[in-house]
Amino acid sequence: MRPEDVPLLFQELAREFADVTGMSVAATGSLARGDHRTGPDGDVVSNLDLIHLVAEDAYVPDIRAVVGRRMRRISDTFGIETTSVIARLPAFRLAGHAHYRISMRPEWFCDGLGLGPEAFDLPGHEDDPRAALAWMMQPVWARMAVVVVLTWHYTGYNAVIYLAGLQSIPRELYEAAMVDGAGPIRRFTSITVPALRPVLLFTVVLSTIGTLQLFDEPYVLTGGGPDNATLTVSMYLYQNGFRYFDFGYASAIAYALTLLVSVLGAVQMRLMGEKDK
Structure with a gap:
């Protein structure tokens, strides 16, 4: 399936489940x-993941048979792998901070249970310990968490070097510049920055190499998730x-x-060599 076919996929899903009752x-x-x-060929490699919510007293085996037939038609039509979860409504409401709920599409393809958009709101009270980490289930905030920890990691190290x-x-040098009438900004740009140029190059390249080899922080915080949002090269290597x-x-x-x-290290030596000349 090509990326431009994704809207057609969701339109077909809406038609496929339009006549379904007693299910969202x-x-x-x-x-x-x-x-x-x-x-590499431009085809979508992500799976289509659906969740089917049924009433508490629903007979799941019959529903599984119906859902299975419809999902196979979708899979054959678009050439995509599909996965489906059938959950009773009470279990869905109790799993308010699970990965699959936080990342859900904010509308229903069919809403036979009449849940409405508010079904995707995060339940629980402010003192619920699970609510404190609910934002970590969203890709943007998971990345931000890794960035904050990584910044804290390198700040002290680089501060000592600087x-x-x-x-x-x-x-x-500063005394001579003051005698010549140079102000603080002029002294900073003409003396401090040029003198720190080798140190700046060293810390930038070292931090870049450390980021390319990043493993501990995302592995501990997110495990590379949600949905590979914080997956790094080192974690990808480890997984494979x-x-x-x-x-x-x-x-x-x-x-x-x-x-x-190695290329980044060579660039660093090249730049520092030009400074020596």
Whole structure:
């Protein structure tokens, strides 16, 4: 399925479940959010994930048979993998902060239970311990959490390096500039920044390399989710090598990462060499 066929897919879903009663159906995951992934040939590789909500006393086996037939038609028509979850309404309401609920499409393809848009509101009270981490289920805020932790990680390290660089600048340069009438801004741009140029290059390149090798923070905070929103190169390598046991592909990723780090190191040495000249 091509990316431009996604709207047609949702239109077909709406028609497929238009005559369904006693059930509410919504999409979840990357296709629902619009951040689905594509393969090298441009085809969509993300699965179509649907959740079907039924009443508490519904007979799930019969519903599973009906849903299965409709999902197979959708899968065959668009050439996409589909997954479907059938949940009773009380369980859905209790799982208010689960991944699949936070990432749901904000409307129903069919709403036979009459739940309405408010069904997607986050339940619970302000003192609910689960509510504190509900925002981590959303891709944008999950990325922001990783960025904040990463910034805290490197701030102290880089501050020590900058402090050492500042202390190595001769005070005589500042005194001479003050005698010549240079103000604070002029002294900063003409003395401090040029003198710190090697330090700036070192910290920028080192931070970039550390970011390319980032693993601990997203692994601990989000596990690469939600829906691979915080997946890094190192985590992708780890998943392919030690979760899927595709060691050949993982080795290729490692070599590519090593090459990229080497190129950045060479750029750093080139820039510092020009400074020496």
